[in-house]
Amino acid sequence: MSTSKLFAADEESVLMAFSMEPSHGQETLERYITEYPQHATALIDCSIDLKHEPPADDVPATQVPDSAVDKAWRRFERAVQQPDAEVANPFAKLNTSSFKSLARSLDVSNLFLMRVRDRAIRAATIPARFVEKLASELGATVQAVGAYLQGPPGMVSGQAFRSSVKPSVGEQITFDQAVATSQLTPEQQATLKALSD
Amino acid sequence: MPEPLKSKNKHGEPFTRPPEIEACLVTLESMDVATRLQAFHIASRKSSDYVPSEALTHFLRRAHATGARADFKLLFGLLMKRIGRSLFATVSDSRMAGALDIREEVMGRFAERIAKDCNGRFAMLDFFEVRFDLAFARFRKSVLRQIGPSSVLTEPLCTDGEEGQDISQEVEEAAADFLGGDPKKIDDPAFRLELDGAIDALPDDQRRVVGLLRQGFLTHSQDPNIMTISKMLNCDERTVRNRKARAYKTLRAALEGDV
Numbered sequence: 207m208s209t210s211k212l213f214a215a216d217e218e219s220v221l222m223a224f225s226m227e228p229s230h231g232q233e234t235l236e237r238y239i240t241e242y243p244q245h246a247t248a249l250i251d252c253s254i255d256l257k258h259e260p261p262a263d264d265v266p267a268t269q270v271p272d273s274a275v276d277k278a279w280r281r282f283e284r285a286v287q288q289p290d291a292e293v294a295n296p297f298a299k300l301n302t303s304s305f306k307s308l309a310r311s312l313d314v315s316n317l318f319l320m321r322v323r324d325r326a327i328r329a330a331t332i333p334a335r336f337v338e339k340l341a342s343e344l345g346a347t348v349q350a351v352g353a354y355l356q357g358p359p360g361m362v363s364g365q366a367f368r369s370s371v372k373p374s375v376g377e378q379i380t381f382d383q384a385v386a387t388s389q390l391t392p393e394q395q396a397t398l399k400a401l402s403d
Numbered sequence: 404m405p406e407p408l409k410s411k412n413k414h415g416e417p418f419t420r421p422p423e424i425e426a427c428l429v430t431l432e433s434m435d436v437a438t439r440l441q442a443f444h445i446a447s448r449k450s451s452d453y454v455p456s457e458a459l460t461h462f463l464r465r466a467h468a469t470g471a472r473a474d475f476k477l478l479f480g481l482l483m484k485r486i487g488r489s490l491f492a493t494v495s496d497s498r499m500a501g502a503l504d505i506r507e508e509v510m511g512r513f514a515e516r517i518a519k520d521c522n523g524r525f526a527m528l529d530f531f532e533v534r535f536d537l538a539f540a541r542f543r544k545s546v547l548r549q550i551g552p553s554s555v556l557t558e559p560l561c562t563d564g565e566e567g568q569d570i571s572q573e574v575e576e577a578a579a580d581f582l583g584g585d586p587k588k589i590d591d592p593a594f595r596l597e598l599d600g601a602i603d604a605l606p607d608d609q610r611r612v613v614g615l616l617r618q619g620f621l622t623h624s625q626d627p628n629i630m631t632i633s634k635m636l637n638c639d640e641r642t643v644r645n646r647k648a649r650a651y652k653t654l655r656a657a658l659e660g661d662v
Contacts, residue, residue, distance in 0.1 A: 218410070218529075218530055219410055219411070219412065219413075219418075221530070221537075221541070222410065222412075222418055222529070222530050222533055222534075223412055223413065223418075225530075225533065225534045225537055226418070226419075226421070226533065226534075231618075232618060232619055232620060232630075235618070236630045239630070239635055240630075246635060246636075246637070247607075247611065247636070248541075250611050250614065250615060250635060250636075251541070251544070251607075251610075251611065251614075252537065252541070253614070253618065254602075254610065254611070254614030254615075254617075254618075255536075255537050255540045255541070256537060257614070257617065257618065258599045258603075268488055268491045270483070270484045270487030270488055270491075274483070274487055274506070274507050274510060275480050275483045275484060275487070275510075277507060277510070277511060278479075278483050278507075278510045278511050278513070278514040279476070279479060279480070279483075279514065281511040281512075281514045281515055281518075282479065282514035282515065282517055282518050283518075285514070285515040285518035285519070286518040286521055286522060299549055300549075304549075344549075345545030345546065345548060345549050347527070
């Protein structure tokens with residue numbers, strides 16, 4: 207996983223490049239999807255948004271209340287004082303059903319996604335294309351998700367488990383080991399392995 | 404000259420802003436601070452003196468970098484008012500339950516994104532200096548996805564048994580003539596805006612199919628060299644047709660005022 211490759215194919219950069227193209231006809235979209243198949247849906251969404259007429263004006267006679275701006279300002283101030291918030295768990299905002307739906311979108315088992323979330327997999331062995339897909343589904347940047355995955359393994363707080371043994375943080379495993387031992391179908395395993403190529 | 408963006412393209416060079424934005428930044432840089440701040444107050448896009456949000460974002464970032472706290476807070480407020488106003492159209496009270504809370508949540512998360520950018524962790528706002536509306540549409544959709552589609556008043560997303568579902572003849576016919584019906588209506592800007600809004604409110608999978616059809620892509624083709632919608636979305640041709648039929652049914656109802 208080379209850093210330059212990861213940055214060059216970052217979803218936001220690809221979309222920025224696409225949006226800067228002089229034409230957004232079929233040919234341009236096809237070219238980008240062929241070059242960046244991992245960002246196909248994001249590119250399609252972007253092409254649709256580009257086709258929309260720019261609004262002549264926003265909804266008239268609507269006033270954004272100062273209280274809404276004040277609330278946003280307070281959130282800004284809190285966030286700006288917590289520079290490490292970025293490395294916070296990007297999965298934290300997901301409830302159980304969103305977590306399961308994320309696993310479905312990525313076409314992986316819940317167990318596999320839990321291992322990713324709990325950083326039970328060595329970050330260096332996770333293919334860049336998987337990180338990109340995950341970031342895209344989480345609505346986060348590749349860098350943010352990459353930074354999180356590089357943290358130490360741990361158990362997610364706020365979750366309750368019943369167990370007959372004392373909980374402990376296990377050794378990290380490789381991506382391939384996780385693929386082989388996470389109750390994935392042979393097809394799912396093949397798809398995930400192909401991401402490493 | 405305006406400072407280059409931090410994000411790099413695939414050749415490793417910094418992204419450049421569109422020429423009209425660069426020109427606007429040069430003009431604004433030549434003004435004294437007070438005049439410039441005044442210029443940002445114009446809120447109507449119709450005004451010839453309206454300053455694009457790409458430029459507002461640029462000077463917001465610069466105010467933070469230079470420690471101009473008062474200016475920063477002022478520009479922050481102006482930018483928030485702009486996105487707040489645009490959210491009235493895209494997260495409207497008529498289309499979504501709890502729209503007020505959703506709008507405030509989107510604004511709050513955008514404020515946090517500004518904070519991340521200020522902390523210099525990543526170039527979190529570069530896209531907003533290039534194409535603000537596009538970047539913000541993407542941001543808004545990702546927030547809506549995260550806070551849950553259950554709050555969005557659209558048809559529930561059906562994933563089970565999608566492939567096997569039969570399309571009724573009636574829906575198929577409705578789909579066939581939709582959009583192709585009245586060319587005059589399609590040319591009407593007000594109708595197009597309404598249509599765009601209704602398409603935007605569709606579930607993601609249906610919106611993509613409709614968006615690609617509007618761009619002229621085919622549902623399927625015997626020719627393997629042709630890029631089709633089913634290939635682009637990596638799904639069966641029948642699934643594409645199902646999504647199209649469901650989308651047209653919803654759009655027809657929305658545009659006829661039945662929803």
